[in-house]
Amino acid sequence: MAENATSLGKFRARLLAMRAEILSQGDVSLEPSRADPSQVGGDEDEQALNEMNQVIASRRNRVRTGDLGRIQLALKRLDENPHEFGLCSECGEPLGRRLELLPFVELCVECQHAQDGSPKGRNRRHLRDFR
Ligand SMILES: [Zn+2]
Known part of the structure; x- marks a missing residue:
């Protein structure tokens, strides 16, 4: 049983580290374009590039937000039902x-x-x- 508690602690530490890593990358929640407002509407190519970057960023955010949610749930399970974790x-x-x-x-x-x-x-x- 002591061994089980140790491995639960290990998983908790890993989950916390993963969560910290996702959070440290910032911009998990969607933010409006960071482009300089004075440039918006200027160069058409640049605008297209900005839009593309935003699509990519939002897709990446969705994956990370999903992971974050799963990590939070796992931590909750670890707290509430440690004997069922794993x-x-x-x-x-x-x-x-x-x-x-x-x-x-x-x-x-x-x-x-x-x-x-x-x-x-x-x-x-x-x-x-x-x-
Ligand atoms: Zn199964």
């Missing part, structure tokens, strides 16, 4: 290595595939159940 929230299987790579995952590979609508993942899960 288990698939769907089937209760230990997440194992998957959790080492992505400490904020909730589902095992099989359940993730099933949720993504992949029939292959569903079949594999059933095969495993009967083994």
